[in-house]
Amino acid sequence: MLSVTAHGATIPALGFGVFRMSDAEVERVIPAALEAGFRHFDTAQIYQNEAALGRALEAAGTQRDDLFLTTKVWVDNYSVDKFAASVDESLDKLKTGHVDLLLLHWPADKVSIADQIEMLNTVKAAGKTRFVGVSNQNIAQMRESARLSSTPIVTNQVEIHPYLPQHALVAAAKASGVPITAYYGMADGAVPKDQLLQQIGAKYGKNAAQVGLRWLIEQGHIALSKTANPERVKENIAIFDFNLDEADMAAIASLARPDGRIVSPPGLAPEWDV
Numbered sequence: 001m002l003s004v005t006a007h008g009a010t011i012p013a014l015g016f017g018v019f020r021m022s023d024a025e026v027e028r029v030i031p032a033a034l035e036a037g038f039r040h041f042d043t044a045q046i047y048q049n050e051a052a053l054g055r056a057l058e059a060a061g062t063q064r065d066d067l068f069l070t071t072k073v074w075v076d077n078y079s080v081d082k083f084a085a086s087v088d089e090s091l092d093k094l095k096t097g098h099v100d101l102l103l104l105h106w107p108a109d110k111v112s113i114a115d116q117i118e119m120l121n122t123v124k125a126a127g128k129t130r131f132v133g134v135s136n137q138n139i140a141q142m143r144e145s146a147r148l149s150s151t152p153i154v155t156n157q158v159e160i161h162p163y164l165p166q167h168a169l170v171a172a173a174k175a176s177g178v179p180i181t182a183y184y185g186m187a188d189g190a191v192p193k194d195q196l197l198q199q200i201g202a203k204y205g206k207n208a209a210q211v212g213l214r215w216l217i218e219q220g221h222i223a224l225s226k227t228a229n230p231e232r233v234k235e236n237i238a239i240f241d242f243n244l245d246e247a248d249m250a251a252i253a254s255l256a257r258p259d260g261r262i263v264s265p266p267g268l269a270p271e272w273d274v
């Protein structure tokens with residue numbers, strides 16, 4: 001699989017996300033995801049399925065070194081007494097001594113970015129993660145994180161799909177040397193039903209979901225794909241045997257909408273860049 005490399009990290013360009021999946025769904029779909037070729041898995045403390053993911057990966061007999069595991073520290077754990085302990089709990093659940101990438105899940109508004117980064121750097125120095133990153137940060141926060149962190153910020157994981165391409169954030173991330181990981185690539189189910197994406201896909205024997213994921217990869221982003229359906233797992237990874245041309249990319253750009261953002265929880269989300 002194609003990878004995105006930055007600051008010594010080699011991140012498989014397509015990851016398998018497990019948000020909004022029950023333990024049973026995780027344990028059923030992970031063998032299919034491994035079989036299809038996924039090695040990059042994305043979870044979070046708040047998803048409450050780190051233990052199921054750990055069990056499923058162990059049951060499949062995967063070599064830890066072959067995997068790229070990401071988890072995210074939840075905002076309630078942004079304090080010196082809770083942060084490292086919460087990461088230890090995540091590692092226990094994931095049955096590993098370290099994750100590959102540890103993210104601050106949301107900037108929230110109660111703890112300064114400087115304090116969040118210091119706690120993240122402390123657990124990195126303790127060997128609990130190979131790389132660190134952030135999620136849902138706006139441009140100012142991302143720049144502040146990159147400036148303050150003693151270890152490189154290897155991603156900002158944010159919502160991106162054809163209805164919300166996030167041009168300003170993407171340009172700023174590039175300038176700061178921070179790769180983007182795109183979540184909600186299916187725009188919560190809208191992308192697979194999009195007629196324009198279906199038409200473009202028909203030229204290549206691909207469906208709209210595959211065009212949406214390929215559109216993310218064409219821009220150099222790391223893309224996350226979630227499905228609880230083993231048939232769709234195979235579909236979603238079959239995006240490395242075709243390219244979108246300039247005309248396709250221009251047509252997809254026309255789908256961007258000012259109200260394209262789906263995820264913006266009050267108290268967690270920052271002031272977004274326009």
Ligand SMILES: NC(=O)c1ccc[n+]([C@@H]2O[C@H](COP(=O)([O-])OP(=O)(O)OC[C@H]3O[C@@H](n4cnc5c(N)ncnc54)[C@H](OP(=O)(O)O)[C@@H]3O)[C@@H](O)[C@H]2O)c1
Nearest residue numbers: 017018019042183184185186187188192209224226227228
């Ligand atoms: N950092 C953050 O704050 C944050 C927030 C949200 C998500 N994420 C990460 O990003 C990952 C992906 O986001 P998401 O799952 O929330 O949203 P998404 O990628 O937009 O997916 C939404 C829905 O699309 C469906 N789908 C997937 N592949 C499909 C296909 N080929 N055809 C038709 N439908 C398809 C899935 O339903 P089925 O399961 O029924 O197939 C899924 O529930 C998450 O699992 C998580 O790891 C991070």
